Amino acid sequence: MPHGIDPAATAWLLASTALVLLMTPGLAIFYGGMVRTTGVLNMIMMSFISIPLVTVAWLLLGYTLAFSNDAGDGIIGNLAHFGMAGIDPSTTHGTVPEILFATFQLTFAIITAALVSGAIADRAKFAAWMVFVPVWAILVYSVVAHWVWGPGGWLHDLGVLDYAGGLVVEIVSGASALALALVLGPRIGFKSEAMRPHNLPFVLLGVGLLWFGWFGFNAGSALAANGTASAIFLNTLVAGCLGMLGWLVVEQARDGHATTFGAASGVVAGLVAITPSCGTVNTLGALVVGLAAGMICSFAVGWKFKFGYDDSLDVVGVHFVGGIIGVLLIGLLAAKVMTAGPQGLFFGGGLAQLGKQALAVIVVAGYAFIVSYVLGKLVDRLIGFRVSAEDETSGIDFAQHAETAYSEGVHGHLPRRPGQLGHHPILGEHARAEERS
Template identity: 85%
Template sequence: MHELDPAATAWLLASTALVLLMTPGLAIFYGGMVRTTGVLNMIMMSFISIPLVTVAWLLFGYTLAFSGDGFAGLIGDLTHVGLAGISPSTLHGSVPELLFATFQLTFAIITAALVSGAIADRAKFAAWMVFVPVWAIAVYSVVAHWVWSPSGWLFKLGVLDYAGGLVVEIVSGASALALALVLGPRIGFKQDAMRPHNLPFVLLGVGLLWFGWFGFNAGSALAANGTAAAIFLNTLVAGCLGMLGWLTVEQIRDGRPTTFGAASGVVAGLVAITPSCGTVNTLGAVIVGLLAGIVCSFAIGLKFRFGFDDSLDVVGVHFVGGVVGVLLIGLLATEVMTAGPQGLFYGGGLAQLGKQCLGAVVVALYAFTVSYVLAKLIDRTMGFRLSAEDETTGVDFTQHAETAYAEGVHGHMPMRRPRPEQG
């Protein structure tokens, strides 16, 4: 019989707030990465994910992800539709289940928001609002059940994903690729530079993301103990080494390190440590972060080679970084952290690596396929992409009747009141 743990509950309350802050942080990060005519739309795509996913999660998402087995480890049952049967005194382990459900909700929110980066500057806002809640139930909740529910088939198989390499990073990256393919490239892709318009925004967003990521990873311990402390350190270390890895590549390849590279490297390291934070030691976190920073710095160029317009590098950073982190568990997992499974380098053989490969492939294929079909249905019925005229005019103005900056946008100058007469 479990009893309420006040310390664990307090830490999870704080962690839930930290993870929720990641979505506004992502909004600022993404907003800085786009051109001046799409800032508000990019921010809004993240912010609108908060209420849309919340409603979907409370109604069906949570019960499908974390209730008992509904069918062969593939989906949860409908025991807790609308959070039915869960009271303030109901516990999940040693924390209130309402708090656990809210903590998991914040994960679902940011995963949906991450996907938006692949379709910057060219998506109808109304279509995005239809896509998000359906996707949260059909893709996110299903994969969360597979990986994190004790009755999920990947969980029972022994696939490890501590805080969301499969459920968050690979799911968002595969879904983002599907949407990028359905909507097609932006006008001017491969021809215009399309550089980030506000690098201070990008760095501010990364700072907020990094701050929130401590709740994301260490909060997943669901306890205030040594494991949470080790995960906290792993999260810091991987972000640092991700930055150093990316900047090293830039210095060697391009002759100078950039602020944008520093921000991207931090995210790459944090993405990769997300699945492995509770399975590797500090040395493992160094390796995970460094490799992610290096690999992702090259992976972002794949969109130009293969011709898909992943506008803000969701595939190159989140998908590739997630795969790096998930697979490295099979090499670097240590019994000190897992209390059981070990990676190849710690005497565990190839078994765990095989399980991690299976999990990555299955999750990626499922998320891509369902997202592609859903996006196609929306595109066929209401249209997912803006008209060429609206895209050229600017998505902020055509979708929201607003612009982020008063001067120098659409040729309009701000209205100024005449100065009052002097004397």
């Protein structure tokens, strides 16, 4: 074994990497359950296609831009590891192989891209999404990752705390999602039609997979199998639990019902908020973070109706708002026992850390929104980002993939236009049999 590699830390990071990768299929099931029957496959595919697209972008440019030594002014890394040059099983990052650290960070980039897709459900061209994702991963994700986590990154050197991705994952995905929602515009029927989740068991199954993977997401970021990872593991559990309870309390008081959809959303809100703070707050702090996120995000998901942006699956209301809550609460609740240094206002640390966290929120959100909006507009101008009104109305699954999730379609028949299925090797025969009958 190469000198300096800790076998226990390496084993834990291998497991954590697998857990985080599982989160993207979990997200696909979660998102797939939240859309209507005519958009299930497209929604799932937008998550799954993010895996190879981001992987290629990350190996070529993303990792070196994010985690190589700073190229100047704390803005971006250098090209020392272009195409993963100079990284082999013997090179290390701390006490783990650098090739494993790069893979672990890759799984973060993948799910961040997949999260964005929830805001444009039911109306985005699949080809346009495939063009958007790898460019976005380099121009937005890798840049912010360097600012916050990279050696010499300016927010890192400023002392901003983001343990596992409140800024890099949650706020970046939420701000980017808002930008794309504005580029594409609202769905047909937004505000006038009920667009309920078609499969709540899917939603809960997806949340279960996400919660399971989130332990690798947060505790794996310790890069060690030690007491810190154990504390983070518990914080992740506590915040998810309190997020669920907080959301359900609001639902019961406001609507008279505690719903399964609310329970799932509350778990995600709590997990989102604890992501940046999992390594900086104690267990009591995790309770506060999860409860605050569950309650506030339960109101935030309704803002889209007030302000008119169609964030289809509430990426803004949960991930953007939840990420802000988690990042800002570090400035209040950071405990020295976890940070080994910086403390929040409530622990005698003054307002300095809160100011740094607030600055980071503004800068990261602004950068991600602007670049994503410009990139979305550029893709829209070049190839068109939104499907036609006819395809959106008849069903994006069939229009984009020539498939449907359910053989009976929506109203007891396949949603197709004449002749569309004729040459499909499987569905064509189904259509011809249907026509004969």
